[in-house]
Amino acid sequence: YAKLPHPASGYVVVSAGALITRQASGTCVSARVAVGGLGSGPIRAIPTEMELQGKPLTSQVIAAAAAKAAEETDPDADTYASAEYKRHMATVYARKAIEAAVERAAR
């Protein structure tokens, strides 16, 4: 789980959670990725999950998959962040969460 906190409240601007199962060879068996802050609740990032499923979990693959984490989302802008910033940061934090999960899975 990785979170971008609001500088004032500390609450989530965007966040991401990842649950990755991998084979010893480094191939992704299953991926569950969710992003928060883009809607009224957490959203499963299905396009991201599909990009990881069955693929070798290299940093390029993870980056390409994370880049889809905000697809088809339509967050509200607020006094801190625009909708584009939130969607972009969701992909940044999706990548962080996936990479952390992969690293832990590899231990």
Next chain:
Amino acid sequence: MTTEHTANGLIGASPKRVEDPPLITGRGCYVDDINLPGMLHLAFQRSPYPHAKIVSIDVSKAKAMPGVEAVLTGSDLSEKLNLAPSQLLPNMKIPPHPVLARGAVHCAGVSVAAVVARTRAQAQDAANAVEVEYEALPGVSNAEDALKPGAPLAREEIDSNICYTMIKNGGNVDKAFAAADHVFTMHIASPRQVALAMEPRGIAVNPDAFGKGLTVWLSTQGPHRARAEIANTLGFPENRIHLIAPDVGGGFGSKGPVYREDIVACYLALKLRKPIKWVATRSEDFITTIQGRDQAMTSEMALSKEGKILGLKVKVVANLGAYLHSSTAGPPQRMLGMACGSYQIQDCRVEIVAVFTNTCPTGPYRGAGRPEAVLNIERLLDKAAAVLGMDRLEIRRKNFIHPDQFPYITGTGVEYDSGDYEKPLREALKMSNYEDLLRQRDERRKHGELVGVGFSTFVEPSGGAGFESGTVRVERTGEITVLTGSSSHGQGHETSWAQIAAELMKTSMDHVTVLHGDTHVSQQGTGTFGSRSAVVGGGALAVAAERVIEKGKRIAAHLVEAAPEDMIQSDGGFAVKGVPDKKISWRQIAAAAYGGRVPKGMEIGLQETAFFDPKREAWGFGTHVALVSIDRDTGKLTIEKLVLVDDCGVVINPMIVEGQIHGGVAQGLGEAQREQMLYGDDGQVQTGTFMNYAIMRAADMPPMILGETITPNPFNPLGVKGVGECGTNGAPPSVANALMDALSPLGIDHIDMPYTAPKLWEAIRKAENKN
């Protein structure tokens, strides 16, 4: 920080602050700690609308609620019960500032009804039960928008949104521009800030039995000024108001003026003949206490190809908010005065348009016009360097006012008393390892990093706003009491003034007690704001001390049967020159003074009062250097290095000075990185709590490297200048210049503060898409 400049003694030492033990152990006494028998509590209903007519108010439900003793609305009060600006400018429009709304409200949070009840909760419940019918009116929150044709009128009582205009012409600016090789324009905005003293505002009032006198405890920066403002507003004799500033938890300028709630509390206390207390909740304080900055500057600078600044034009649009407090009109004038910064610019035109909008009133907030001025001129200098392809240091050095030119009168007609701008600049470049910073920056840029180095070379006025007073009393027992007109609200005057007195009178701080903040205790004073206390309050103390020393010397001489000219000061008193064991202590002198054993013709007693007015401001100066980087992916700004070199003249207590700089930098970096009070277009409050107005916490602060140079103030007995505001004046522009340096490879010209991550990310993305 070093103390090499002091030969011996306490000026220049860093004893722990004497005021701290009670404050940090919860034994302080703030306004909210004042509790009197039978004390009633005051609460308000406040307008949720930024601009509305009041159609009707029904207080019947509120009046019937438990514990309620009175309910008051604007129509119950005389039309004359208004707050007013302290300074009347030509052509100034002064729409009313009633203490409870009369007929209309002009910003969110305006008090519409007041309730007094036995408990605060009862008062607030009843205040909430007052039924107010509003008719919303169009509003405007942005000052530049308020000047556009067709903009809503913020104050419908007057025919435009302009409160006042002011223009200062120096030399012949049109001629200078006509002769220029280069002219460029910049628009720079200084974001609105919330002062956020740790202690919200509050007042407690105790009327005497017959309503002929008032005791007021007020969280204020200036007890005498506040007393005068309350007396004038109420039409109550000033000398019958005993005003006390108890422990005050910060002010930063926002606790200078008197507020509506203060007048309502005094009025009701007199009417009901009962003690009353009101303390703001944080939410109330947030949106009703004067806010700072919110000035937008459009500037043009004319340059010669050799790098000389030939002329400067600045138009300042200043957002005053909806109402005028006593000091609201001040900060834009400070901006005007300082528009030329540290540079020789004689041909200039600086113009202020001060504007009403449907937002909280603004006023002095740590810096009070200085930060806007420094930000503006220092950004202009960096841009000028870019236009000319010149080094940013070189262009400043080419245009600095030289030490032999002081006192120097700027193009805006302001006199800088002294200065040596090269000194802190050299020191800051050395301490920051400037050349190496540039090398690091260039190296990291090769790897695609966004890294920048920037600095600001600034001047800082202090010690203004008239006189201050000081009394030095040697008590009957020989102990020393200082009564100061300065009003410490976090500055540590009880410590610093004890250091001054102890050093001047050659005794230890343990023998000195400093009293402040009470109109019954001290002589008439002015108060603490604008970084004035060391210069003016310290100055008054020094003058009073010198008089006591002179009288003490004569009494001492009388006691040892020597001539006064043969007496010298020694540890704890005086001694005969050349005969060190023929000495007399302050205790012995005091016993003689009050016991009548004084020279023939001399009045008994040992106390002197001084009213000190330097009649000119003390201009400190400094250089701040910053190294910053920006994460391309997130837009996050990191301040990697911050070097702050300040020249505040002789330093009284280095630890306290460091504290002042740290605190000012925390607020300055807040402005630079994250703090902005936002309103909707019509004046609706958008960032009214800590949930969305982000201040710096200790963990957010970068490491600060502090340095000093010391150029004693030639016009002050102690050689001191102020330092309280240099953090807010110099740090944000150094970060702004470093940030723009970091973004220069992307061709970005200027971005306004605060530099939040989303804002920077957008700017970078936009620039990258263009390229």
